Amino acid sequence: MLAKDLAFLVEESSSLDDSRPKTRMEEKRSLELRIKKRVKEQYVNGKFQNLMARVIANPDTLQDAYNCIRLNSNVDMTNSADGICFKSIVDELHCGHFDFKANTFSVSTRGARKEVLVLPNLRTRIVQEAIRMVLEVVYKPHFSKISHGCRSGRGPSTALKYISKEISCPNWWFTMLLNKRVDACIINKLISILQDKIEDMQLYATIRSMFDANVLSFEFGGFPKGQGLPQEGVLSPVLMNIYLDLFDHEFYRLSMIYEALDPDFGDAGDKFHSKLRNWYRRQLKDKDLKYTDNDNSGPRVHCCRFMDEIFFAFSGSKDVALRFKAEIVNYLKSFLHLDVDDQIEILPCDEFHGIRFLGTLVQRSRQESPATRAVHKLKEKVKLFASQKQEAWNAGTVRIGKKWLAHGLRKVKESEIKHLVDGGSNLTKISSFRKTGMETDHWFKVLLKVWMEDIKTKEPESEKILLSRYVAEPALPQELMDSYYEFLKRADDYVSSETAATLALLSSSSLDTECVITEIVAPVNAIKKCLFRYGLITSDGYPRTSSLLILQDNSQIIDWFSGIFCRWIRWYRDFNNFNEVKLIISKVLRKSCIRTLAAKYRIHENEIEKRFDSELSRIPSTEEIEQELEHEMSDSNTFDTDEALMYGISYSGLCLLSLARIVSQSRPCNCFVLGCSAAAPSVYTLHVMERQKFPGWNTGFSSCIHPSLNRRRIGLCKKHLKDLYLGHISLQSIDFGVWK
Template sequence: MNKKVDDKVLTKLISTMAEKIEDPDLFSIIRSMFDAGVLNLEFGGFLKGHGLPQEGVLSPILLNVYLDLFDREFYKMCMRYEALDSDVNACQDGFSSKLRSWFRMQLKDNNKNNDNKHPSDKNSGLRLYACRFMDEIFFAVSGPKDVALKFKAEVQNYLQHALHLDVHDQMEILSISDPCGIRFLGIAVRTIERESPTVRAVHKLKEKVQLFASQKQEAWDAGMVRIGKKWVAHGLKKVKESEIKHLADSSSVLCQISCFRKAGMETDHWFKVLLKIWMQDVNAKAEDNGEIVLSKYIAEPSIPQELRDSFHNFQKCAEEYISSETAATLALLPSFNTTTQSTVITEVLAPVNVIKKRLLRYSLINSEGYARPVSALILQDDSQIIDWFSGLICRWLRWYSKCDNFSEVKLMIINQVRRSCIRTLAAKHRMHEIEIEKVFESELSVLPSNQEMEIEMTNEISDFKVFNANEASMYGIFSSGLCLLSLARMVSQSRPCDCFVMGCLAAAPCVYTLHVMERQKFPGWRTGFSTAIHPSLNRRRVGLCKKHIKDLYLGHISLQSIDFGAWR
């Protein structure tokens, strides 16, 4: 859905609030804010719940109040589809009450500790599910596709005509077996079939064959290169100048500078000329590097044909086996049973590929995926640099610890984020990375290494449970991403500056420049960095005290806490 609040939506919102709140002055203030254009209330325009400045504090509350009407309507839809519609949810026992069974089912879902089951709950039938966070809604239908289409049309009709929201009819109904899954709250959710032990055994055998074949290929390539290098060294050692001098082109540049060669270097000179002529004959420039030339044109033709054919035949058979289907292999297994049903499981995945693109955008890695220093952080204090990287890791541990592909996130923490922090400090102090690790050993302990990852993850999650107790009064802290600040200038007596965080009266020792790196559309991926920052805030300067810049980096406050109009 997509809608900027107009007078019709605001009138319905105020009438909804008036049912439970008797305060005409409050409604008058809200109306005045809307007329003045300071109430930024937009459905589906940008990501919400991320603690961004353009969200405001009042807008998300009003949005949830308005969409609470849909929450109540969805509950009515569930009752109508699951309990009252005899066409789609016929009951096995004609004497039992479908409505009573539906209420039992709802109570059972709300009380998971209740192990008592009623005899009439044997057939659950059609089920509707929904999860809403702000204006991002996920629906799931356990039932026929025609029922899902009917339910989708009814939801769209209610949002358009009852709530006066614009709904795009571009969303397709995805099957549970869709390999791409769906994106919800910045992560990917998909269902897969869990392999049976028999299929896993076959796949494990294939992986072993593939590993063995690749090891043999690497050994073959290394041997061919070694033979080629020995051939070149032997030729240079045995060749004589008189044997190859007449083969060179007298008009070439190499021939013209041959007279300037030192004594004893003539043979080396003419041997290079001979190699150049030979490489032109075999068109060696088409190859990627010299090792391929040595292997393809020198070493392999010199070994027996039977040996070459035997090796290439082995690699061909291994490749055919790896790429073949598993059905023929499974049929040979004595325990194979065609009636065995696979188990469908749900996977929650962190967007690893998207995260890698963000690491490249924020200059933590280069185009080849190797860690590099972040130039925007070099002028900041050492503790602030470490806090910036620590804040990114804390967010990943907080958001992705329960994801099924968290092992990939851990590899990025160890190989890229931690290494980038070390290289940033090394670039600042112009020291070697090994020396940096020794000097900042205690400070870098907050960035988990391979051995410390499990302990760090447990401590971070337990610490955040205490912090999350105030989440209701600190909107957007949980989902607030990391932002990139660069040092603009130091504060002097002639140009004083106070901290821009609302309620803070401390003096700001430095002024920082905010760099807007993300302009994601709704809905967006959750990557650990701030998303959908308004472009008007790009390169905006803010003053922050040391305490609040640390809190901002570690995720204890969000950009919403900063008063960007407080420059004085």
């Protein structure tokens, strides 16, 4: 009976889950599972057979690929396929006469040279997306754990977390940036790699055809990967990961040689075998074993690869690190035919030598132990307690001094009243020196001046110090004075240096020594430069109006600024200098948004804050950011991302659009987003504000957009304009070829 009740409960919960509408990610995973089932059916004799004819050139697969493109574009999935005939695409692929059409954009540069950007049309994108999803199914289980970028669960955040938490006590580190435009030699080697797991000559012929038609054109080190830029494509990332998977396996071979098999670092007998056994155990575990300074087992090698940007950390001598680097460079050049800079500098892992990786700064810093922090906390408490007592003492003595002043002024005034005059007082005796007609206050100031000259005080000393030190304190009991100054002396002695007993206690415990940690630092200076380049701050760092956004609607202006906030919160929330980013959000970003709205309506900023109070809450102040962080972390859909399925969306930068014109009946326009047939109420101009050299700093703004897209006009509906600003879609979802 219990089993029946539990079964009924499971059925009831499943029916409730089915009634709930699926999220974008759940829809994409269901599409991937359907394609995965078709791919698995073609696994025969240790290889995948005829994937092009039986899986890719299949109307159902092409429909799923198009639905995946539409999900990336965040469009309504209930709409039709916009008149796309998948049967005709299948027929063209089967006969080998598919026309890989593309849209070409060019821009003139210095001299006669032109930069050309080739973007595939929608039919070509559908075929590329189908090939990408099939290759993901085949190669996803075989990718190395050091590989990050455009993979499920392995994005920029996981790469940086691995560096900061799993790599312990390295001595040296360096990065390698691969450079090479893909040519026929690399395509031939890529196909030879694919042949190890896939037996399909038609698929390889299709890849060559796309390469010859320039619709499959990617390069190593050409632009920041995973930024959702239109020139990145959807097929290039998986092909790059497949190609560099050879390097990942070569790294494991070299790490085994350097850590376990090199005779220079191991002894014969059991020690040698135990090192090799420990090395295999480390590879099987998810978390690498910690390496401490007391471990004398030889060098340790760590690697983290994000697409074509590679980070290395080495524990051991510099000579061995240089030898290891030379072998890596030789393999990349001679075997993978890639260009690598031979003059890569190996930097020591200390507080003075940070290294750039993934647009951030990786550096080492000292962290106090819990016992040391407790001692410093106690020291600060003693310092605070002593300062409070000193403030109370000063306030009391100043109050006594002020009463002395009031008493003296009253006596001077009483000396002017005849029946109150005391002939034997000192004040009466010196009153004879008072000039005729001198006012009472003036005469009292003269007396104070004579008194100050008598005690030989310094001019800069304030009135409160004079009253406290020369009036009140000499009148207090000597025992009270000695007790107070003895207390201050004891407190200063403790604050200036800890006692020998405390230092001995800390040094005697191995757990209480200072440790060095790896920090990931957001490029605050680069962020400020981008804010200046986008016109959000002045050269002095003060917030200013964004003139290019003024003509847009109020909600669109706030969405643009909120898009920067959402990206910074999502990217930098775990960074060590997030407090500096929060300061920029509250003092620069929010103020610039308010001033943009104020310039639009030509009213005071305070009135803007009152009128748009609820809308501006999306760009919170410093105190509200912590609450926003908790809300973001509790929202499961916000972080339900898959780097393989949502390529270029979760890490896409913000671009700048200005209003070009309002759409009229005489000049209609539809939305340029792939799969969207809604009417676009406005046409916008895309502004390419910067084109960083690879690698560039990660600032939250879209970097390295091809210059041929500068001032390109695009039509967007209100929904997709908001999605583009908030980072729900990227520039890859826009069909720039609608208007040539």
